Amino acid sequence: MKNSRRDFIKKTAVGSGALVFGGVIKGMSAASYARVIGANDRLNVAIAGLGRRLDAYFEPVSLKTSNVRLVTLCDVMERQRIRAAGEFAKHIDYKPNLENDFRKVCEDKDIDVLINATPDHWHAPGTIMGVKAGKHVYVEKPCSHNPKEGELLVAVQKKYEKIIQMGNQQRSAAESVEIVRDIHNGVIGKAYEAVAFYSSDREETPVSKTAPVPNGLDWDLFQGPSPRKKYMHDTWDYNWHWYGWDFGTAEAGNNGTHELDVARWALQVDFPELVEARGSKRHFVNDGWTMYDTMDVTYRFPGNKVIRWDCKSRSAYTTYGAGRGTIIYGTEGTVFVDRGGFRLYDRMGKLIRDSQAKGKEAGTALGGGGDMSTRHIVNFFNAVRGTEKQNSTIADGVRSTLLSHLANISYRTGKFLKTDPENGHIQDQQAMKLWTRAYEPGWEPKI
Numbered sequence: 001m002k003n004s005r006r007d008f009i010k011k012t013a014v015g016s017g018a019l020v021f022g023g024v025i026k027g028m029s030a031a032s033y034a035r036v037i038g039a040n041d042r043l044n045v046a047i048a049g050l051g052r053r054l055d056a057y058f059e060p061v062s063l064k065t066s067n068v069r070l071v072t073l074c075d076v077m078e079r080q081r082i083r084a085a086g087e088f089a090k091h092i093d094y095k096p097n098l099e100n101d102f103r104k105v106c107e108d109k110d111i112d113v114l115i116n117a118t119p120d121h122w123h124a125p126g127t128i129m130g131v132k133a134g135k136h137v138y139v140e141k142p143c144s145h146n147p148k149e150g151e152l153l154v155a156v157q158k159k160y161e162k163i164i165q166m167g168n169q170q171r172s173a174a175e176s177v178e179i180v181r182d183i184h185n186g187v188i189g190k191a192y193e194a195v196a197f198y199s200s201d202r203e204e205t206p207v208s209k210t211a212p213v214p215n216g217l218d219w220d221l222f223q224g225p226s227p228r229k230k231y232m233h234d235t236w237d238y239n240w241h242w243y244g245w246d247f248g249t250a251e252a253g254n255n256g257t258h259e260l261d262v263a264r265w266a267l268q269v270d271f272p273e274l275v276e277a278r279g280s281k282r283h284f285v286n287d288g289w290t291m292y293d294t295m296d297v298t299y300r301f302p303g304n305k306v307i308r309w310d311c312k313s314r315s316a317y318t319t320y321g322a323g324r325g326t327i328i329y330g331t332e333g334t335v336f337v338d339r340g341g342f343r344l345y346d347r348m349g350k351l352i353r354d355s356q357a358k359g360k361e362a363g364t365a366l367g368g369g370g371d372m373s374t375r376h377i378v379n380f381f382n383a384v385r386g387t388e389k390q391n392s393t394i395a396d397g398v399r400s401t402l403l404s405h406l407a408n409i410s411y412r413t414g415k416f417l418k419t420d421p422e423n424g425h426i427q428d429q430q431a432m433k434l435w436t437r438a439y440e441p442g443w444e445p446k447i
Contacts, residue, residue, distance in 0.1 A: 205234070
């Protein structure tokens, strides 16, 4: 039965999802489908990375309708594994395995699905490992640490025909789906510009200094694909985001990916032709934060379309009336959309429609989770089974993540970037050197 179940999952989840008509896979009768799916569609799941996103997985994993079994919890920090097991015990009535090594999770042939919630530098290499080992992978944003890794994700998905889905959960928000569909149908005329924004109150961070490796942390495995270095105080627990470029992708990758994804989705654009980024460290100038905390980026696309990214990591003033969201301008009106719903205005600024989300998804608070994340993960599970179309393919995730990378590259080089609107490649040789990164020997991601 186990082999039958695994064969069924393998055969039904081809490419970005098998063709489904009326809930039945094409070429299979309704009666046959019901018999096989009822007996064989349970997915064995592993979660790697048990930090601040852990709360987002309790509901989709424990829902009976999800029909999944949590086989393994994996993290390089011992206390994270123990904590995660204790928290999951409140939601499930069995005990998953606890594992330190991501690679052993990939080697486990009983695991069908991997949720990859590791730090940014592990996202693409770990996903590629999982796919090559026969897993379908849900990877948190940003799906890559650099643009080359994004290209590898698209290539590995095509080669191995596994489902890969990024955690751009607003793609599964009913209100966002509704208003973006209406924008595409002309509700605000021709949509020509979007402003994606994020404002938060991040505090001062310690100056990073060489320190002993914390008890229970496998520092070698934490670094994984990144070149080896000595441990620095306060690095492993979230502040890796702000201490250089070895592990994180700054705020553009950390949160900008979400709003830039909505902007790109609404405007129906793929790759820009010009990227202009201005970023600075404006707050706590002597603390440990080594990159910008304030950034303004303009992306220009073919068809005279524009996306702006307004980032204020450590200034919580809500310039646009919310901590995060996207404003889409059209020739006949404007839309404000965020995780709480949307507001539609006509050209004169009159409110035409106001739709607020019935559930709740975390906004600027660390970690997050909520109904939106649940829907997105359940959509992924069902795409693996072949019973739903993905709400966002990995190709979409890669394109949106690329916008974050291009902002960072423009900032790091101090240059405005001319890019190829066919693939996003940078036409400046010096800047193009940041298309990839240096890897620890033997850890280079390959397909």
